[in-house]
Amino acid sequence: MINTQSTRPAAPAGHPAGPASLRATKSQRQTLFATGMGNALEWYDWGIYSAFAIYFATEVFNPKDPLAALLGAMAVFAVGFVARPVGGFLFGWMADHLGRRASMISTVGLASFGSLLIALVPTYNTAGAWAAVVLLTARLLQGLAHGGEMPSAQTYIAESAPAERRGLWSSLIYVSGTAGIVIGLLLGFILNSLLSKQDMQAWGWRIPFIIGALLGLYTLIARSQMKETAAFTEAQAAVREPMWPQIRKNWRSALRVIGLGIGGTVCYYVWSVSAVQQAVIIHKMDQGTALMASVLSNVVLILSLPLWGKFSDRFGRRPGLLIGTGAPIVLFPLLVNTVGQSFWSLFLPATVILVLMGATLSITPAVFAELFPTRIRTVGVAVPYAVSVAIFGGTAPYLQSWANAALGPVVFTVYVVVLLAVSTAVAWKLPETKGKDLSQ
Template structure:
């Protein structure tokens, strides 16, 4: 539980509601990523033509990327709602829409039954989820940052990736359990649908929890004239901060997708590691990641944001090639390489939600983060699994993708020089 020594019972209750309401919705979004990546082979075999399995997998990954195209639109829409109507309203609507997308995938007809309509249903569902996910992160991290004590905002910010990783971990564990208990025939018939139906139910629960949250004092205290100020002129005025969000995100989003999201699936499809063993290795790596997050969050509250961001980007860049070389043909190699990489990735992941919020004023904070962040994730994060698969299996030049990832980390490290040190910043100013 994230608390301080002087917390009163009433404040503890409010803190608990904030953590649960913010965390559960964020977990649902990341759970959606994990199960799509984990169950890609089954989705490909059921919602695309079986005549060319390799093409079906690439098409499934392409729709994973296409879903990210909707994220910038979601960042603007839900950012506008968050900055005009309220952080709570934006968070609640976003998680509700995401659950609709999960339900659509869970009940989608197969390619054998309706042909290309099955693929189209998947595409529409991912676009809906992309729209919702584009608004989820900026809304939830803005809400959390404004609710946090300024002296502990870096620590509180770790809830975003902690809850998100719990969602990924749950999705990965579910995949491992289903893989162990159900036959391949049953998985192909209906087993692969179970995680998406669970995701829809979790989204409904998150919607109810978020509807009970209180709006942040920072937002409610903002002058009415400021809140009515046109959005676009403010976005233009804060274009430097928007560019900084993109620069700080570009390396993190690609390296995180590589090692935190798609590594077990890639190990299965490209390296032929047993599916169940790869999923359990992914569980180990994500547990290490969760354990590392609060360490970096507390450290950033003590020594500052910039030093921690540099440690994460430089450390991940240095270790990427050795860990990639280690990963060859066994699950223990996957567990070790994921764990080492995720320790360094955790440095940036722990505090960027706070850093983003600290770059913008209250009147533009949600949309100011949401639009550039979503654009960056759509262009670089959404395409990462496809590029990795294509360069590794089709072009047979996997090292090109590794060079690409490390160069993006270098760009993020350089951008750290451009931001001010915001440790302990008062967000009402």
């Protein structure tokens, strides 16, 4: 929950507060909670698919070749990202034409249905290749939803926040997102402790997806009570320039979104999402040990995010972006080789990398929103961000698994470092946008 000192009454929920009005009202806190819940659900879906793929891969794909089955599950994970740019445009257009609220309600409903479909997917032994088709369909639906969820939530938070605290408020996006991953990992740790490996493979892996569907239903109800942002309402009342000319006019901002996103997306995935899978498969770490190490490193990241948000509100966006993408360039090759079979060998390097990346992650929603005008703020972020995540984030688990098995870990490490260098170069050239009036 984000609270700051105030000397005047706060603005109504969904509307930006004045310079001295910095404490969120009860209505605003409820709205921020509903926003965070949907964002957490997206990351929860992402995390549990990766963490539980080692169990359901041989259930959905041919169990006679476990490695091929795992690669098949990771390929479906990647293909699901192909739908993200389409979903980004569809729900971004909806957010910029019908309202941020309408888009956020639609995305969480579709994501919830996708989770339910995965929970009910038939096994290879009962449905053959159709099991993989059902899984692929579910991931495509989730990809559509996720393509619009985060940009809509980012825009909503950025437009609702006081300009001088936008960095702090925007940290809620990755706080809630990482919390979703932590919940998924904790659930994996609990199920791994309570159930045998045979039960996990037979039916235990379905439990997280059932929970995801239920959480989506709860979030859908909570979001139906949200209010629209003042920036969108004012833009709707004004004479509006057509969308496409504005998109063409802001093409540089779209490229900046892609450039800023590629390095952090892959590096974050490696240390926050796929760390458990790789530690177990490559380094033979105990499953429960890997899950707990990843959970605790993500908890430390969550605690650091609001501090980095405050840092950006005081010192600007560019310093945080440079720290979050620049420092891992040096540390990633060193720390990736420290992972072994012990708890500390995963917890310490993951914590160091993730906390440093928090300098960028915490303010990404603010930075992206500050790059675009209100009329195209959601779709302007959604499409390039989804393209970036689809091409680089969606392929990361497959490339990592394939490269480690076929070429060795050095190749994938070089790949990540190059992407981080690109993001750092884009951050260096980025104009400072701290405190920008989003109604302009």
